[in-house]
Amino acid sequence: MDGKNVKLRLGKSYGFQWLIYVLAFACLVPLLAILFYIVRAGITKINWHFLVNIPKPVGESGGGIANALVGSTLIIFVAAVIAIPIGIMAGVYLSENRKSRLAYWCRLCTDILQGVPSIVVGIVAYFWLVRPWDIGPIHHKGGFSALSGSAALAIMMLPIIIRSTEETLKLLPDSLKEAALALGMPFHRVIFKVVVPVGISGILSGVMLSVARITGETAPLLFTAFGNPYLSVNIGKPMQSLPLMIFNYATSPYTDWLNLAWGASLILLVWVLLLNIFTKVITRKWKVQL
């Protein structure tokens, strides 16, 4: 009786293990399907012409995605310029002040920001930056602009940067900071010359992750950057961006537009994947050096 029982239990155990293996690797199926399909559909559409031209009028073939490429790069760059300084400094603040009341609320707000749906960020950015408003003597002109899109994206980048900065700096030994302070270094120099460089891999990976996250975001740009059929580098005006273009063209019936969307999807996918791979490579490289 004992023998049979053990066999049954072992059988269940191996069966379970087999089940786990299958389920775990089954997740790769949709991922591979998506990657494979997009590569196959997009690779034929990409050529030099595709990369340097702007879209043609509706119904005409040819055209490219140059305005979306430039637009995306610019919007992301401006978003990073806004979010990185604020994010890193807020992260430094949180790691320096573990116990204070303000820090507690700040941490809570960072967690809240991380959970805000992207469409809600878009709504808020619309009301703050796109709608014209007057408060007393201040008159905000408003209008769709790349800057408002960047601001919305920056709001989404902040929690990731703050979190990773705080976590990285928390892991550093206090003795590092104390030694620098004991040598008489001013506090800001201690932070920027000693603490941050030691934790740079974690901070940088947080920054790269946040950039990778917003590269593919569309919802916040729907009511802010608006889209633009021309190539523009003026961030005070509407601008086209890659995910926005994919969304608009993917739901249309025109075969030319669908082709553009496939090519653009491939480029966006490769861009995001490269960012993620780059993040992994630099964190591993820097960690080894330390």
Next chain:
Amino acid sequence: MKQNSFKFKRSLAAGAFFALFSFSLVSCGGGGGATGSDSTASAGSSSDNMLTGAGSSFDNPLFSKQFSEYDKTNNQKINYQSIGSGAGISQLTAKTVEFGASDAPMNGKQDSALSAPVVHVPITEGAVVLSYNLPDVKDTLNITPAVLADIFLGKITKWNDPKIAAANKGVKLPATGITIAHRSDGSGTSNIFTTYLAKVSDEWSTKVGKGSSVNWPVGLGGKGNEGVAGLIKQTPGAIGYIELAYAVQNNMAYAKVQNKAGNFITPSIASVTAAANITIPADTKVSLTNTEAADGYPISSFSWVIIYKEQKYGDRTLDRGTRLVKLLSWMIHDGQQYSSALTYAPLSPAAVSAGDAVLKSVTFDGKPILQ
């Protein structure tokens, strides 16, 4: 001394940061790239060269071509986003764009939300066609108004329903289920279509009504004419209403509709022109649906561009107002040459003179812009 090198590096970093910051401010406030000018961060005003408009997807194929040609000859770029007539009107009301385009003139509620009066300029005439996805049916289907209303009310659910067969003798209709495709966003095209249905079906008029955004009894929603056309193209057995240009550009089948006189009319430039042969009031707000004309297509409509009557608002300049009015004037005259190729009907002479009159009434600081 080490102290000095630190100071130097710090000031260098600070300088770089401020340079970057001010560069972004300047490019935000000042000239950049393709448009090359100095301006303030706003779409509704400023001396930046690009004009911004939004609205009707009905007009988008025509506008796309017209703006591209206009840029070649007049060096004027126009950023038009096809987000639906409803959105065009509300963005114009919020003054985030300079002109809106709508296939339905603004109604009383929308008018009351405005802070200043607007004018409607008729810009083209088009047809709302019923496009369907039945790959095995080679003949063009005939649809009567009663059948159309029943389909969209959800009462007729299969293509081989006797009511449909009655108007299509000799055509082998499949037993596929009918999937309706309608607009999910606020649409002038929906407005044209539902106004027509309300005129020809009492049941539709009471149950659903007419408007840019109604409570559709059945069906799937697509965003813009583009989205609905996409849905029809991908879903076998689907039927939906889209502008003629979309059906033609995408090689989609569309039906003949029986008009008030009892004739089954194919939507075309000729039948739309016939329907548009009526008197146009001074404010140009007129509906062409369910036309009396014997060979007119019953679901035709004008489409309008809407701008503020007084162009001096915000910090708009006379130059900007002039460029906007010049663009619209070009669109109703020279711009009409691009209509036929895209199966839009060129504006009737009556519509053009009505449009001219409206444009002459647009002022800057009280003085008419066009002399």
Next chain:
Amino acid sequence: MITRSDLPLRVINSSPDAIAKAKARARRSFRQIRTENVFKRTLTIMGLIIIILVLGIMVTLAWQSRLSIAALGPKYLWGKVWDPVQDVYGAWPFLLGTLLTSFLALIISVPFSVSIAIFLGEYHPKGWLPNFLKNAVELIAAVPSVIYGFWGLAVLVPIVRSFESSIGVEPVGVGIFSSSLILAVMIIPYAASLGRSMISLVPSHLKEAAYGLGATRWEVIRSVVLPYTKSGLFAGVLLSLGRALGETMAVTMVIGNTSLIPKNIFSPGNTMASVIANEFTEADKPVYLSALIELGLVLFLVTVVINLIGKKIIDRFTNE
């Protein structure tokens, strides 16, 4: 102003040269202290900015929804009809659509997430194969949602359509079912990565005690690991849920966009995020716009609460 009283006594009594040098030193250190204070204050301001940002978001949402809250009251939440033309706004179809898609997605994805978590945490914590799996799962999270939507529209929807016609349901393709499938794929990584870190935290002496008593692998997992990490896994599921609730782009491309209450999981529907994306730019009546913002407010509150609960559970778990 540096005065004599700022200098130490022995310096005051020595040469004017030494006094000048000491004054310079004192000036430098006062400046340094001032810069330090400025810097510390800047840090505090940065912390404050974050709080103000969140408060601003909440205030903006609440303020912009005031019209519809005043006009419609709480019955907005269970109103079954959304008809902007008649000024009838009921959010129930979208609440239902959101709940259906999110929970269905969760049910589909949880077995996979937990399997990955157990695989990486228990069976193979190290090695090249698990590393590959971990990276692949992170890749799933990295793919932009608009690409999921596009792929879903082009590939998944026709498959679902033929599936629907084979089981006798109206073969539309788009609908609650398709969007749940896409959402399920998208949210797998969140519960998986959190679950993995929770499972790897199980103290080995507990597991070894069980092995010592003769338990099989499966019994150890069932009786030791899973009960121990129950709350952690639950937090991971909550995080996945929060992500699913707020997802906009992929859902709006495959859900069918109707404002009617879905009849079954194969019918088209709409979610809160999707209807905002569709109708926001064109809400021409103030009450209409306000009703949409109220949807945004509800979405915001629900996702924030779920995320915070999840994070609290994780904090408690990792600090015990």
